[in-house]
Amino acid sequence: MTDNLVLHTDLYQLNMMQVYFEKGISERNAVFEVYFRDMPFKNGYAVFAGLERVIDYLSSLHFEADDIVYLRELGYPESFLSYLSDLRFTCSVRSAREGDLVFANEPILQVEGPLAQCQLVETAILNIVNFQTLIATKAARIKSVIGSAPLMEFGTRRAQEMDAAIWGTRAAVIGGADATSNVRAGKRFGIPVAGTHAHALVQAYGNDYDAFKAYATTHKDCVFLVDTYDTLKIGVPAAIKVAKELGDAIHFQGVRIDSGDMAYISKKVREQLDDAGFTDAKIYASNDLDENTILNLKMQKAKIDVWGVGTKLITAYDQPALGAVYKIVAIETENGDMRDTIKLSSNAEKVSTPGKKQVWRIRSIDKNKSEGDYITFSDVDVTRQDEIFMFHPTYTYINKKLTNFMARPLLTPIFAKGQLVYDKPTLPEIKAYFKAMLDDLWDEYKRDLNPQDYPVDLAQDVWDRKMQLIDQVRKDVYK
Numbered sequence: 001m002t003d004n005l006v007l008h009t010d011l012y013q014l015n016m017m018q019v020y021f022e023k024g025i026s027e028r029n030a031v032f033e034v035y036f037r038d039m040p041f042k043n044g045y046a047v048f049a050g051l052e053r054v055i056d057y058l059s060s061l062h063f064e065a066d067d068i069v070y071l072r073e074l075g076y077p078e079s080f081l082s083y084l085s086d087l088r089f090t091c092s093v094r095s096a097r098e099g100d101l102v103f104a105n106e107p108i109l110q111v112e113g114p115l116a117q118c119q120l121v122e123t124a125i126l127n128i129v130n131f132q133t134l135i136a137t138k139a140a141r142i143k144s145v146i147g148s149a150p151l152m153e154f155g156t157r158r159a160q161e162m163d164a165a166i167w168g169t170r171a172a173v174i175g176g177a178d179a180t181s182n183v184r185a186g187k188r189f190g191i192p193v194a195g196t197h198a199h200a201l202v203q204a205y206g207n208d209y210d211a212f213k214a215y216a217t218t219h220k221d222c223v224f225l226v227d228t229y230d231t232l233k234i235g236v237p238a239a240i241k242v243a244k245e246l247g248d249a250i251h252f253q254g255v256r257i258d259s260g261d262m263a264y265i266s267k268k269v270r271e272q273l274d275d276a277g278f279t280d281a282k283i284y285a286s287n288d289l290d291e292n293t294i295l296n297l298k299m300q301k302a303k304i305d306v307w308g309v310g311t312k313l314i315t316a317y318d319q320p321a322l323g324a325v326y327k328i329v330a331i332e333t334e335n336g337d338m339r340d341t342i343k344l345s346s347n348a349e350k351v352s353t354p355g356k357k358q359v360w361r362i363r364s365i366d367k368n369k370s371e372g373d374y375i376t377f378s379d380v381d382v383t384r385q386d387e388i389f390m391f392h393p394t395y396t397y398i399n400k401k402l403t404n405f406m407a408r409p410l411l412t413p414i415f416a417k418g419q420l421v422y423d424k425p426t427l428p429e430i431k432a433y434f435k436a437m438l439d440d441l442w443d444e445y446k447r448d449l450n451p452q453d454y455p456v457d458l459a460q461d462v463w464d465r466k467m468q469l470i471d472q473v474r475k476d477v478y479k
């Protein structure tokens, strides 16, 4: 039996596809857009991730014979099953690039093509983008307090199963992790792998000295975990003894602490290492760390050089879901024209913005910083405009005219009618790209706590169309 990702969808997508197929509208052109409504972790920006897996998924989208057998068991009719057997992905996709900064209430990925296909892929696209964007953003928050010191990703054992560990690790690297303990992620994505050892090694030998000595006589690079019994009285002295005994035979990189008051202990450990002449030895720390504990430890002047972060990064502990949605924004009518669609809600924030759109990152030429994002219809080219008027979509009196600016389209072509047209960047390129994007952002949007809201504004005609459709739908629906 194959485990084909095409069935990684919700049953209701197949049921809607069947409706479209039987009523003869499955091939009508439609446009769907992905966006999220609230900034994750109340951060000032989110880091887009997941595109690589979305590309893998869409590139191989097809139904295998045993998928069809299963769907037959579920009761779908033969004509629909035969349509599914022949289905090949023919949509166009435009998307933010991995490492792009993205913000609430703007399209970050767009699928255009036959209605039924657009419907089929909703679940997997959201599944991928929601998780990976969340983890990349969490990693960016953690890295922002760590600064240039190394961040090691240690989370696999606590991740929500294997897929989350592997792709979460990759997302964490996009957002700022420098290395991972997950060997499979290292092989698959070329991420640097690194690690120390666990308490089990010390417990197996029954004492720190014998364990460290055993490790040192089998490995060149050594970081000893010193807190199994007593960090300051036993662990660190044993590490120093072994390092002295083995001398140049090993590269004594340092020690790891994993419990207790890490501010106090790290300072004492630093003194012990320095007094023994190991001023280059690094102090690694781990134990339920996140951006808050790390910031706090730094404020206490903890002497920590390398940060190992597991659970709270890989599980996005304080906010387990991004909440991105996938909404239809336009559909072809009987006579071949495109009709913009809207979804109303008693909750103003949940009213969708109609029409196929583009997001323009507006950068001031004078200040060399991003001024905000400006959402237009997709056929508008803002690079040809000399002046734009940006206003807050709810508080419209907050507005500004911009003249001396550069505009960059956020959504870039990935698939054109089913053909991949995008050169996938390497992971180091994505990481570097994210750093460059972050440099363009004012510090006010970058702080971890209570950042300013980055402007995401609608062009006047997009805003007008939204208002007009709200009125029109109200009239049509409640008539």
Ligand SMILES: Nc1ncnc2c1ncn2[C@@H]1O[C@H](COP(=O)(O)OP(=O)(O)OP(=O)(O)O)[C@@H](O)[C@H]1O
Binding pocket: 258, 259, 260, 261, 262, 263, 264, 286, 287, 288, 289, 293, 296, 297, 300
């Ligand atoms: N000086 C500090 N300031 C703020 N938080 C700290 C400090 N030292 C440690 N922590 C954090 O406090 C939390 C609890 O640490 P605690 O001392 O309970 O761990 P532990 O019980 O020694 O270790 P474990 O439960 O893993 O065996 C951890 O998240 C740790 O990172």
Ligand SMILES: O=P(O)(O)OC[C@H]1O[C@H](OP(=O)(O)OP(=O)(O)O)[C@H](O)[C@@H]1O
Binding pocket: 154, 155, 157, 158, 198, 199, 258, 286, 287, 288, 289, 308, 309, 310, 311, 312
């Ligand atoms: O704390 P995290 O951020 O998740 O980092 C990963 C943890 O994994 C290991 O612990 P282990 O599984 O051996 O359990 P422990 O809590 O008893 O150390 C390691 O010692 C870290 O504490």
Ligand SMILES: O=C(O)c1cccnc1
Binding pocket: 154, 155, 181, 194, 195, 196, 197, 256, 286, 308, 310
């Ligand atoms: O190498 C390490 O120190 C490590 C690896 C996984 C989890 N915790 C620590």
